[in-house]
Amino acid sequence: MLFFCGLNDIQERFVDISQQAITTPYFPFSVGVRSQAMKIRFVTPDTDGRFLKPKLDYQEIFGNFDHRFAKSLPRPIVHQSRVGESLSLIYSPFYVKDKLYDAILDKPVSSVLSEEFDIDDFADVDPRGHIRFVSTLCPNCGWDLEGERDALVLRCKNCNSTWYPVGKKLKQLKFAHIAGPGENTIYLPFWRIRAEISGLQLNSYADLIEIANLPRAVQNGWHDIAFRFWIPAFKVRPRIYLRLARQVTVVQPQDDLIPKLPENRIHPSNLPVEEAIESLKLTLASFIKPRKTLSEKLPDAKVTAKSFTLIFLPFNDEHHEFIQPDYNIAINKNVMSLSRNL
Template identity: 45%
Template sequence: MEQGYFRYLLPHRAPEGRDLVYFPYWRFKGMLFSCLPAGIQNRFLDVSQQAAPSPLFPASVGLRSQAMKLRFVSPETKGWFISPSRPFRGVMETFLGRFNRDTPGPILHQAHIGESVSLIYAPFYADHRIMDAVLNQPVSGPLDEPFEASRLPGGPADWRIRFIPTLCPNCGWDMQGRRDALVLHCSNCDAMWRASRQGMTRVNAAHMPGPENENIIYLPFWRIKADISGIGLDHYADLVKVANLPKVIQPGWDRVPFHFWGPAFKVRPQSFLRLTHHITLAQPRDHLAAHLPKGTTYPVNLPVSESVETLKLNLAGIIRPKRAVQDRIADIQVKPNRYLLVYLPFEVRHHDLVQTTFNVAVNRNQLALASNL
């Protein structure tokens, strides 16, 4: 599900009989893109910060969120869980402030994509000092008075993960999808569904037909139609002008609607940006079949809500000349109104997946490691 966040805890090695107290940390994991006068800077972030201000506990969990196996918090987990009092928005501003200090030049626009927000509870106990229950080492000086966790806002764990059935709402068939898939497929009625707080919501999907052989895999992309103000970009003819494409505008191009395109799967920031710009400039206009392809498909693990965050960033990357970005980007407003999930055929080669029509490739190893993003 796209909304809300999961609560995890770090495993502990506390001595038997210790009363554990779990301190909360916000964790942000995702791609950060900064539009600068010289171009677009990208980086991958995996950072954490206290979710409740306290001088007794460490400022973050460091690399433990990446190096250790996390478990979901459940009502069966014994201990005192301190309540978070700092909203994530404020913590995110701290993260951005920290990284933006080293960013050269003014930031014209910034977006964080593929973000995963979670709450991590780290275990501690008191033994004349606050002790880290992972390493059983002190993290504070001697305590002036006995530490009582019950005096801190919080209580026992009372959260449960809600599971929803993956039966097709349309026909009742078992739906299919990989562990990280956000969109599930019903092979019986050929429908696509995504999870939401209300249950399952149908997703309209199509594909661009490709060669029918075993060396083809279909990668998912979000095609988004948006209302754009501050720049004339409604049709393909407008794109040729705005992006200064080496093409002569042909009759009828002023009637071909312009769409934003972006990957519906996770990949490294630089490759994500390259795919976004390349497919948007290509504007696939071949006949789209209004159903899923029969061949192998790659799972959707980036929601459309994240792809929407890339729209202005996408524009900043295709506007030419580049110096025009600094003058125009602040006045441009983009409001998405329709989207379609489209699968494009890629040829499987030794190291890459290649889209031969649009001459763009994705490294296979990057996709294999994308689950860590």
């Protein structure tokens, strides 16, 4: 998801595109819609072929994407952010005879090869055997961990713990839930993040009321309620993702936190906390009021995450929507279902 913050609004793009990972005019610049429309398999030790070594690094690839999609946006761009990006290395098959051929279509990709073309000029790499597996037995008690196939957070109901992959291991995660009203409750995961914000006075709920220009009078004790960002820990369309982050952050839930797994259904946590942290400044930009002060306040603001907790918030599972009546938040169930494929 790409977000661009201007003076008047925040625009978003959902991007699923490909780009050549080596710099050469001989091969196509992109694989087009093949990465979305065709079945992709992992490279295994049994996969035949020669694999060319990528030349462009992660930052160059995403820098090109940012530049391409920012061209058509009105200036100035006060802030831009990528959230939930996933970079995959896809090898598309070609072969060389008198010409360079697309091995899927069995057709040449160019009319005539230059005399300077030599396939041996391209460096090789062996990507086979790079798939790693992490045991899903609870490191604490040895019980089977639970989680959907797209879940990043795995749960152990035996010892009431949650686990998050870090490198080749699982790391225990601090979590809690807010009690729901009944049996038709579904719990949606949110990252509650404590952050240090320089350049802005935003340390408490009272500060939030002033910065967001909320129609509330500051009450006694609100200066003592620490401000936290509340960011969805699940993938959803960009516009809805930002709306949920803004709505729950502005609410600043103060309900009692129960440090155990809820009994009801839990929506999978499939957005890494690292990506949630990328959206903190974006969330800040979404509720700063009045908007005309955005260009003054946002550029100097530096948001640094200090700690995080995974909180499961209760929503009523209605016919067409998940509804949080206390916070006046509703999410279309079809949108949530389709977002599992993002």
